[in-house]
Amino acid sequence: MTATKSRKPAPKRRQTARKKRKPSRPGIGLNFSRILLFLALIIFFFISIAAAGYVIFFRVVVAAELRDDQQPPRVAIIIDDMGHEREMGARLADLELNLSFSFLPHSPFLEELESRVRERGRTVMLHLPLEPLDPAKDPGSGAIYLDEHTGTIETLFRESLAQVPRAEGVNNHMGSKFTRDERAMSLLADQLIDHRLFFIDSYTVPDSRAMATVASKDVPTARSNLFIDTVPDKQVICSRLSDLAALAHRKRVAIAIGHPYEATVEALQDCAPAILEGIDLVGAGELVQIQNGGSK
Numbered sequence: 001m002t003a004t005k006s007r008k009p010a011p012k013r014r015q016t017a018r019k020k021r022k023p024s025r026p027g028i029g030l031n032f033s034r035i036l037l038f039l040a041l042i043i044f045f046f047i048s049i050a051a052a053g054y055v056i057f058f059r060v061v062v063a064a065e066l067r068d069d070q071q072p073p074r075v076a077i078i079i080d081d082m083g084h085e086r087e088m089g090a091r092l093a094d095l096e097l098n099l100s101f102s103f104l105p106h107s108p109f110l111e112e113l114e115s116r117v118r119e120r121g122r123t124v125m126l127h128l129p130l131e132p133l134d135p136a137k138d139p140g141s142g143a144i145y146l147d148e149h150t151g152t153i154e155t156l157f158r159e160s161l162a163q164v165p166r167a168e169g170v171n172n173h174m175g176s177k178f179t180r181d182e183r184a185m186s187l188l189a190d191q192l193i194d195h196r197l198f199f200i201d202s203y204t205v206p207d208s209r210a211m212a213t214v215a216s217k218d219v220p221t222a223r224s225n226l227f228i229d230t231v232p233d234k235q236v237i238c239s240r241l242s243d244l245a246a247l248a249h250r251k252r253v254a255i256a257i258g259h260p261y262e263a264t265v266e267a268l269q270d271c272a273p274a275i276l277e278g279i280d281l282v283g284a285g286e287l288v289q290i291q292n293g294g295s296k
Contacts, residue, residue, distance in 0.1 A: 245279060
């Protein structure tokens, strides 16, 4: 009898026990890294803002002011009432000074003197007659009064400008009543816009609204600071030129008005070069451009 072979029991498979992984908890190191990154981003943001502020304020604003301070003071001297005094007007035009000249319309020597002034490369302006407070004073031919209608103001202005067709700007002759009236000055401003002219308020009355009104319509404008020859005496005019120079040093820009008088010619010829040393004497249009935010 054949003995049955006994089967060896199959070796038990080892069941590898799988360790259950515990749910991972955020590492302290990872959290710390994120916090550092966040802080770095915040610091970078504030540094960027500070750098931009530096560039805008110091590099642009302060640098511009420093450049302006390095520029010499600038002055414009306007000679009013041109066209009536042939000899005085010619002598003023021939001075080695960069004066500006404002011509009265319908004056007898206007064309001759205006041509002479332009040959010297000087600024030409229209000296526009406007209504004064004192009715006894006559502003002259072509004067514009407050009771004029809109169409009449336009017509009178165009007629006066046609007398000085190469005028770059306008300032008022008399006009102490007219320049106080905002409505009238607003109508005049429309004409200045149409003809692309700057305007200088001669400032014949302290409560003038001329400059403020035309400025509100974006007309390039400025205001006279002083008259140099209200007393037509050479020494007095030289003293007034000194006042002008002091004002220019203080404010960086200044405008003065003179007239074709013998004493004015002598003072400008003899006193002005020394008094205005270190100051740029520029055309009225250039000074208006500077005062209205431009530069030259």
